[in-house]
Amino acid sequence: MTVSLTLDHITAHYGSTQVLEDLSLAIKAGELVSLLGSSGCGKTTTLRLVAGFLEPTSGTIRLGERDLTRLAAHTRDIGLVFQNYALFPHLSVRDNVAFGLKQRGLGAAERTARANAMLERVGLSSFADRMPAALSGGQKQRVALARALVIEPPLLMFDEPLSNLDAKLRVDMRVEIRRLQRANGTTSLYVTHDQEEAFSISDRVAIMNAGKIMQLDRPEVLYQRPANAFVARFVGFENLIAMSVTAREGEMVTAVTQSGATLQLSQTVFGAIPDRFVLAARPEGLAVAREGEGIPVTLGIRTYLGRAYQYQCATAEGNYLGNGPLTDLMEPGAAAVLIPVPEQCCILPSDA
Amino acid sequence: MRTTLHPALIVIASIIFIILIAPLFIILGAAVSDTNYLTFPPQGFTMRWFTNIFEISAFRTTAITSLQIAFFGTFLALLIGIPAAYALNRFRIRLPSWLSNVFVLPILVPEIVLGFSLMKSVTINLGLPVFATLMLGHALLVLPYAVRVVGASLASFDFSIEEAAISLGCPPLKTFLTVVLPNISAGVIAAFILAFITSINDVSISLFLTGPGISTLPIQILAHMEQFFDPTIASVSVLLMLLTVGVMAIVEATLGLTFLTK
Structure with a gap:
């Protein structure tokens, strides 16, 4: 019954x-x-x-x-x-x-x-x-x-x-x-x-x-x-990065953050990307690296999580949380980049 | 660690204690005094004032009336007070906060005023029989105790228990009777006892509401004192006190006296 x-x-x-x-x-x-x-x-x-x-x-x-x-x-x-x-x-x-x-x-x-x-x-x-x-x-x-x-x-x-x-x-x-x-x-x-x-x-x-x-x-x-x-946010995507598309070329999309950092995103991974969107990522979805193609940041407080180091990353538009490798210890105050890990990020419609 | 009490505190506490307890001993002493008038300290010793109570039929009939009034008045007060206390607790959020205070008003209004207004409205205007009027007056007098004590019991009652019963198919009224009531029974019993004692000992309201042929024990004591001023009054008071102490002892043994004060 x-x-x-x-x-x-x-x-x-x-x-x-x-x-x-x-x-x-x-x-x-x-x-x-x-x-x-x-x-x-x-x-x-x-x-x-x-x-x-x-x-x-x-x-x-x-x-x-x-x-x-x-x-x-x-x-x-x-x-x-x-x-x-x-x-x-x-x-x-x-x-x-x-x-x-x-x-x-x-x-x-x-x-x-x-x-x-x-x-x-x-x-x-x-x-x-x-x-x-x-x-x-x-x-x-x-x-x-x-x-x-x-x-x-x-x-x-x-x-x-x-x-x-x-x-x-x-x-x-x-x-x-x-x-x-x-x-x-x-x-x-x-x-x-x-x-x-x-x-x-x-x-x-x-x-x-x-x-x-x-x-x-x-x-x-x-x-x-x-x-x-x-x-x-409820399920732990602590980083919500507002972005807008500046160029489209085949499956690839070029988008900029509010403070002007440029990212290349593939629509094969994310599906159709609207002109204005939010890139959502958990800390483990934003890799902290010394250099590369990503969002330039200044590192802040570092915390040890066991499987990785987590850094507070300051940008002109606000703070994000990213994870860095255990093999490369970076110091607070250093310049670094945040590189989104595509499989661990998702694209949300813009709130505005 | 030992806390030392200030000597002044001990003195004050002792004085208060003596003031509280002394009247009991004075009454006890006066009741056995072998004199024809009320006096203390007692002169001689006799039990004849106790036997005298039973020889005066007015004491017996008024005692019975007092018990009946106390019983039915308290019963009536609980009949109104339990549902009122329930509603006040169950719908606390939705009801205005002053509403629960309305049920305490009979305590705040001087009893003389209460008695007089009851006489004016119920006895004279409605023309109810004396017994019914007394019962209504006493019900009103003890209603605050019923609402407050049952309310205290309901305040710690978890109303999701009631919802559980309803969800299992028990209709609301049956839920109240078979689930809520058994769990606040201690409060109901305590309310009954407090109200009963209050009613038994009441003078002010009864003074206005007693009428031809019907009187209560405290009123009879008053009348007897005006007329005779002999130790019989003291011996009746001793019996009343024993009744109260007896009831309190039962409460203490079954529920604990803290129940009445929480």
């Missing part, structure tokens, strides 16, 4: 403040999609709209054929996992897991059997009679996961489920979540501010900013081919 989740032109407000602006999102049946962004970007609002704890100003939310938009939250049939676990403190672990089944009118014997089976799957059989307060954070989140899964919901939603756990446990738990989600083939919406978490767990990731989805794609695409400056 796998279904898709479709959000269609959703706009939402808190009072008079708009928090989501014409947001559309389609999650395919069985897919896990993450909403990734910093706090206040609207990712949690989106989840709460789907859960039914908030109502959109306009737009529709559809789960399969069912229109959820105006349905009462308790009739939506969605499994939810919260950041702070939200276990019922007054119920045992088993009763926590069986809670949803009880609401569905299942008899005591069947409830217990299914709750036990679910606890078995998350490896907590021996904890069934304990109270939540007697569990560790990781165990609590497993119980929360079991509680959400046992009702076999067509949609699972996770609201920063690993943020309260320590680093090691976080990695274990996300593998566990992925395993259970895959095994059940449950369509899932996962909210997080942690890029590594989102990229490692998701089929696709939506990077959000100011109530809008900036880009929705597979993690590999987001990481290597961001579609705009916001996403580029």
